[in-house]
Amino acid sequence: MDLLAPQAVLSGIAAGSVYGLVGVGFSVSFRTTGVINIATGDLVAMGAYLTFWGLSVGLPLPVAIVVAALIVGLGMGIVERLALRPLYRFGTVYAIMSTIGLSVALQSLIQLVWGPVALVIPRLVPGEAFTILGFRLSLAQIFNLVLALVLILGMVLLLERTKIGRGMQTVARDRELASLLGIRPSQLFFLAFALAGVLAAVAGALIGPDQGLTPTMGLPLGIAGFTAAVIGGLGSPLGALAGGMVLAVAQNLAVLYLTPDYKAALAYGLLVLVLLVRPQGLFGEAGALARRV
């Protein structure tokens, strides 16, 4: 039996889970504030670099990842408070433009601190692949997939089943109403960006060992994550995961059956198609985008 296509799907699902994790970062901040954080990819890079830093000061790898995620999360929350929130009253587009500046600033900061030479962090689990039922998989791929699922499901539970999550939804729908209900939007704005930072940083630690750490490593991941979030439905964590997998699988199949030259075009084509046919994305709520524009 020809396993080329099933293997492409399997490899795509594994790669797409990390795109999904990055996509959730976009979704969480957008869901609460309406701001698309263009610097999300650079938060991925920052997470990987801070993991490297944690290792260099003697922390065990899992601890280094947790510390990196907390620093990136806290840092992003502070940036939201100081640099983005003052712009909300002019319209979210100003805050979005500000995140473009944040993206460039983060790349420059990384290069300034760690230099332009690529660095490497180790894997949490072995990267060597094995064959199972004719398919090639590595423990690292399985681990990344499971961890991404756990984190995203945790995020879904947080957003759907807790007071904080419901508060975020209320704030997203109507900030004035939320205030009348005793919800403090400012705290939830901070939390949304901090959570996005944490998820992006974990994605950085997961992909860093395969990717190599460079100041610009976040750029392609940011694009893939954003595309995943839009395909899945901006604001929907599960949608971002599904979007990441759809994107990666579609790209792999395009390489196999069309030509690799169309791989990038396919990603953007898919994005445009989804926006045309189902603007709210595969799992997005109808009207969610319209409310913000």
Add this chain to the structure above:
Amino acid sequence: MRSSVSTRPARRRPRRVGVFVVAALMAAGCGSSGTGASTESTEVKIGFVVPYSGVVAKYGQDANHAWQLALEKYGNTVNGYKLEQVKFDEKCQPAAAVRAVRQALGADVVALLGPTCSGDVLATLQAAAQAKVPLITQAYAPDITARNSEYIWRMPASDEVLNANLAKFLKAEGFTKIGVAHDTTGFGQAEGQTIVAGLKAVGITPVANLSYTVGATDFSGEAQKMKSAGADAVCLMGYDPDTARFAFQLRQLGVQAQICSNQAISYATSLKTAPDAVEGAYFYAPFLADDDRFKPFVDAWRAKYNETVDTEGYMYYLSAVTIIEALKTIDGEVTGEKLNEAIGKLSVDVQGLTRLAFSDTGDPKCPTVLVGTVSKGKPKVVQDDSPSC
């Protein structure tokens, strides 16, 4: 002194002003990192148009290191001319390179060291020629010296020469089903075209010829395509560490084909990113620190910077020496035109490393042409096919 002073009462607009200030500072940071102001008539400005940011920002660091090493060797005043380095960021993006070269030319540089990325050189060749300023590049695309510009000088052999040699080597090693994957940059495309041409010249038609986006994270589709093509060798032509990542994903899919590549696969970034996957890879090299002839240079670099120099560092050093040696032969005021003429006449031994001399097209007459491999995590010379000079 300011030209005008407002008499209106100050109004507070801290946030908007702050945003504009930040934007202005960032815009400034994205452009030139130096200025062209000259204070002494004997100063000669050399425009460094190299990537100081972006995916190959390391090249900018290599260029600065090489320049400092050259100044240590030759002094910062040559033939009465004080050398001034002026930096411009090409980012390895043609549009940025065009801006950077314009800024450099506007700053009255007499030579351009860089651009380094092939696409950037092709985009800026004409501007340098029109300004009659020599452009000394470290890029590989054959087109660069095939456009009849009198102001282009290339340090390494073109990838046409290097890949033709690698193809011969692979044929001699018995590989017949060879797949090629290259990135979509100007460099990667030229690499892809020249390795395919080199293979065809020795009677091998590649079983697959793919492209990929530089900086891509997932190569599993491309790796599967290679697997399905049944390649016994896969040549990965692009920047590091992409090539190493691609090699890693090939191995993950169980593809045990011989890896062949350019020298990037032997760089520290590749060796760190995927050490097992690149072990045993064959690659072409216009420089290898392992080669005895380079030992004094490699040792000097290591002593100063505590790192092993790679090809870019060596090519930047040769570029700096080219300018310095040419300046030694000039009398009177230095212009780009005079410097260009002097470069064309050079025939100088560079501390036993190589002979600096150029053909009519601007290609080096005595390039280093090596085939290397990665052995026990270190790049080693397998075969030396450099022309004798």
